[in-house]
Amino acid sequence: MKPSLRSLWVTVFLCAFESNAFAAEPLVIPLWPEGVPGLQTNAGSEGEFAGRYTNVHNPTLTMYAPDVAKSTGVAVIYSPGGGYVRVGDGKTDARQLPQNSSAAAQKVFALLQQRSLQIDEIIENSGLVSAQVLGILLDLELQGYLRQLPGKIYTVER
Numbered sequence: 001m002k003p004s005l006r007s008l009w010v011t012v013f014l015c016a017f018e019s020n021a022f023a024a025e026p027l028v029i030p031l032w033p034e035g036v037p038g039l040q041t042n043a044g045s046e047g048e049f050a051g052r053y054t055n056v057h058n059p060t061l062t063m064y065a066p067d068v069a070k071s072t073g074v075a076v077i078y079s080p081g082g083g084y085v086r087v088g089d090g091k092t093d094a095r096q097l098p099q100n101s102s103a104a105a106q107k108v109f110a111l112l113q114q115r116s117l118q119i120d121e122i123i124e125n126s127g128l129v130s131a132q133v134l135g136i137l138l139d140l141e142l143q144g145y146l147r148q149l150p151g152k153i154y155t156v157e158r
Contacts, residue, residue: 027063053087066103074103074127097145104128108136109156112146116155 036057044055065071097109104126111117111125123133137154140146146154 027065029061029063031059031061056087059087064099066106067100070100070102072103074107097140102136104132105136105140108133109140109145112154112156116149116153119152119154122154 036059039057046057047054097106101109107126108122108128111122117125119133119137122137123130126133128136137146137148141148141154144157147157148154
């Protein structure tokens with residue numbers, strides 16, 4: 001993305017987060033409100049099969065804000081990947097933490113869904129203080145979401 005487009009999306013996301021901070025329902029943000037550039041007019045209709053969406057004509061981001069009391073101001077964007085023809089929903093692609101998990105726990109878990117990380121890498125990449133990361137890792141390990149490997153490397157239990 002160009003820096004100007006990246007700045008626009010960050011601004012849109014932050015404004016949406018602020019306006020939805022007290023909402024109970026998730027906020028759906030259209031990625032292309034004026035229409036998708038290069039839309040394939042001959043594409044079939046949108047559909048869903050086994051957690052995969054096909055022929056997506058109007059992509060969106062859905063924001064699930066944590067309870068205001070648990071919010072740390074940290075946001076995580078999980079994008080399961082795919083393309084114009086087929087996109088995963090994220091629910092079948094990755095194990096999910098409970099909705100009442102803190103934003104910080106969600107951030108640490110999202111990092112570990114990408115790849116196994118050594119504890120120092122988790123602290124560095126999360127931007128959280130070490131005591132907070134250690135507490136989150138212990139909690140997630142006790143709940144069965146993570147497993148510690150030799151060398152203080154953490155991995156998601158699949």
